[in-house]
Amino acid sequence: MWRVTILVLAAIYFLGPIASSIRFSLVQSNGKDGFGNYTQVLHDATLAHALATSLELAGLTTAILLVLMLPTVVWVRLRLPRVALLVETVSVLPIVIPPIVMGAGLASLQLHAGSQIDSLLFSSPLTALTPFYVILALPFAYRSLDVGVRAIDLRTLVDAARSLGAGWVTMITRVILPNVRTAVLTAASLAIALVLAEVVISELLLYDTFPVELANQGQENAGVAVALSVLSLVITWLLLFAITFVGNRGSRGRVGRLL
Amino acid sequence: MSAVAVHLAHLTRRFGELTALDQLDLDVHPGELVALLGPSGCGKTTALRLLAGFDRPDGGRVLVGGVDVTNMPASRRDMGMVFQAYSLFPNMDAHKNVQFGLRMRKMGAAERKTRAEEVLALVGLADHAGHYPHQLSGGQQQRVALARALAIEPSVLLLDEPLSALDARVRNQLRAEIRRVQQELGTTTLFVTHDQAEALSIADRVGVMSNGRLEQLDTPEEVYNRPATPFVAEFVGTMNRVAGRVLSGGRLEVLGSSLNSIGRDGHDAGSLVEVLVRPEAIEVTVASPGHAVVNDRTFLGSLTRMRVTLDDGAVLLVDAASSRNLPDPGARVDVRVIGEDALIGDDAGAGRPIEELELELDPEPVGPDPSEPPSDRLRDGLL
Numbered sequence: 001m002w003r004v005t006i007l008v009l010a011a012i013y014f015l016g017p018i019a020s021s022i023r024f025s026l027v028q029s030n031g032k033d034g035f036g037n038y039t040q041v042l043h044d045a046t047l048a049h050a051l052a053t054s055l056e057l058a059g060l061t062t063a064i065l066l067v068l069m070l071p072t073v074v075w076v077r078l079r080l081p082r083v084a085l086l087v088e089t090v091s092v093l094p095i096v097i098p099p100i101v102m103g104a105g106l107a108s109l110q111l112h113a114g115s116q117i118d119s120l121l122f123s124s125p126l127t128a129l130t131p132f133y134v135i136l137a138l139p140f141a142y143r144s145l146d147v148g149v150r151a152i153d154l155r156t157l158v159d160a161a162r163s164l165g166a167g168w169v170t171m172i173t174r175v176i177l178p179n180v181r182t183a184v185l186t187a188a189s190l191a192i193a194l195v196l197a198e199v200v201i202s203e204l205l206l207y208d209t210f211p212v213e214l215a216n217q218g219q220e221n222a223g224v225a226v227a228l229s230v231l232s233l234v235i236t237w238l239l240l241f242a243i244t245f246v247g248n249r250g251s252r253g254r255v256g257r258l259l
Numbered sequence: 260m261s262a263v264a265v266h267l268a269h270l271t272r273r274f275g276e277l278t279a280l281d282q283l284d285l286d287v288h289p290g291e292l293v294a295l296l297g298p299s300g301c302g303k304t305t306a307l308r309l310l311a312g313f314d315r316p317d318g319g320r321v322l323v324g325g326v327d328v329t330n331m332p333a334s335r336r337d338m339g340m341v342f343q344a345y346s347l348f349p350n351m352d353a354h355k356n357v358q359f360g361l362r363m364r365k366m367g368a369a370e371r372k373t374r375a376e377e378v379l380a381l382v383g384l385a386d387h388a389g390h391y392p393h394q395l396s397g398g399q400q401q402r403v404a405l406a407r408a409l410a411i412e413p414s415v416l417l418l419d420e421p422l423s424a425l426d427a428r429v430r431n432q433l434r435a436e437i438r439r440v441q442q443e444l445g446t447t448t449l450f451v452t453h454d455q456a457e458a459l460s461i462a463d464r465v466g467v468m469s470n471g472r473l474e475q476l477d478t479p480e481e482v483y484n485r486p487a488t489p490f491v492a493e494f495v496g497t498m499n500r501v502a503g504r505v506l507s508g509g510r511l512e513v514l515g516s517s518l519n520s521i522g523r524d525g526h527d528a529g530s531l532v533e534v535l536v537r538p539e540a541i542e543v544t545v546a547s548p549g550h551a552v553v554n555d556r557t558f559l560g561s562l563t564r565m566r567v568t569l570d571d572g573a574v575l576l577v578d579a580a581s582s583r584n585l586p587d588p589g590a591r592v593d594v595r596v597i598g599e600d601a602l603i604g605d606d607a608g609a610g611r612p613i614e615e616l617e618l619e620l621d622p623e624p625v626g627p628d629p630s631e632p633p634s635d636r637l638r639d640g641l642l
Contacts, residue, residue: 157345157348159311159313160346160407161348164334164407165364175348179349
């Protein structure tokens with residue numbers, strides 16, 4: 001009985017706001033019900049451009065993060081177990097240091113840097129923001145990859161692969177990566193979620209990313225803003241669903257090929 | 260391909276303060292199976308890892324077929340290795356696992372497939388080629404691991420406690436299988452184990468290690484019957500420490516019998532020593548008044564082990580054929596040594612009371628149970 005009560009209360013608590021949001025987003029600016037807010041979102045060129053920028057940022061950040069962190073985690077576990085704690089501590093720093101500090105530092109660099117650095121780094125949001133998103137996502141990536149690598153018998157697998165003639169690159173791509181797939185997907189989804197939600201630095205540096213645009217739209221048209229939130233909620237759900245699906249199939253040992 | 264010799268020369272490996280290997284010299288003849296036996300921490304696994312190339316020595320050299328491979332990376336040493344457990348790649352089926360080494364050698368797909376099928380058949384798993392590691396039992400996993408190691412036609416086969424995680428029946432079966440395959444292929448093999456029964460039954464020669472040094476390297480019979488050092492004597496099989504006296508001419512007097520002393524000279528005639536005597540080399544006969552009493556009796560199948568207390572307080576273990584008419588607990592008996600050779604114990608153990616040693620008939624498997632599928636649940640749960 002208690003269980004049902006708590007379940008119902010929790011459902012109301014979580015689903016209530018979502019249902020209200022959906023209801024609200026279906027009210028058009030002329031007061032009638034319809035999908036006007038959604039079609040407006042889909043036809044908004046600035047928004048589409050901002051979304052494309054953010055997705056590019058997310059892809060690039062994830063790629064750099066994984067190429068950087070997976071070998072690092074493997075190396076630390078295998079060769080430098082004593083610095084594991086240090087690496088772990090360092091990787092938490094981006095959480096401890098507020099993004100605004102990094103943003104301010106970056107803004108100051110942007111202001112005082114010579115034109116060469118300026119054009120090299122700040123001419124595109126990709127080159128300007130990716131390095132900082134990599135840093136911001138570091139704690140999540142390190143943690144999930146570390147958990148994944150801990151769950152396999154890393155040393156034995158590495159030794160086995162090496163004695164069979166595999167070099168380090170082959171070993172990471174063919175043996176380790178397929179077996180920490182779930183961890184890699186978790187790290188990737190966390191990084192993507194982070195990039196799709198980060199406003200402080202991009203706003204400060206005046207780059208027009210999706211979350212920045214989301215905030216701007218919200219100040220102009222409440223209906224469109226809520227429609228956008230609902231859309232991003234749906235996208236996140238789909239993403240998580242896809243990752244769970246791929247992860248589950250993987251753990252049954254069937255699809256190392258998917259990656 | 261013809262078998263190669265392995266030569267470890269003055270191999271030294273230190274981990275901080277600890278000297279894991281202390282100038283180890285070891286020769287393995289072409290086509291031979293040598294078992295390295297010793298307690299944990301004796302350096303046997305370190306020696307194996309240095310030979311495999313997973314680690315570099317602080318001193319000394321590793322020669323395979325006369326070639327110095329000391330600084331060659333593991334991936335180029337051409338050695339097949341079987342690990343304790345969990346070494347199969349979980350994302351590949353048995354067939355793909357076996358093909359891995361061949362793929363690394365850029366062998367063509369068709370040839371690779373044929374070769375993989377051959378070795379899987381050799382280990383009796385031809386019909387399990389499509390199974391993933393988690394669908395195989397512990398014993399089957401180790402067979403696939405063996406097939407994978409043999410597929411590359413390694414110059415040397417390295418076995419790192421491959422049976423220790425299996426249950427007793429599978430262990431004995433696979434032990435025989437490994438020996439059969441090894442003899443069939445004639446591959447030079449180094450087998451590391453802490454289980455003396457395993458080492459004695461599978462090896463051409465057994466190397467007993469202690470504190471990073473090789474105490475003795477000899478045939479199983481010699482190691483058991485003529486141990487070179489007290490350590491070997493007590494590590495391999497069970498030993499009694501019995502008070503004895505040195506006679507002239509290399510003889511010892513123990514419990515009234517005169518025995519031939521092997522090794523360890525330098526004791527003056529007449530000096531009192533502790534002599535190491537195997538339980539099966541002692542005989543008890545019911546006697547009145549007798550000079551000992553039977554404490555208890557343990558039935559071990561073909562043998563029965565008795566604990567006997569001498570009137571001077573010393574406790575001995577005595578093994579006798581169960582088929583014989585044996586004295587009951589509480590009976591007064593006479594005790595005599597029926598063996599011919601005996602070894603003088605080291606001074607460190609002098610006066611130490613006898614320990615109830617393990618019976619070693621059916622030791623419990625050590626380590627994780629590979630029949631459980633590896634930690635899918637753990638992985639999913641944590642993420």
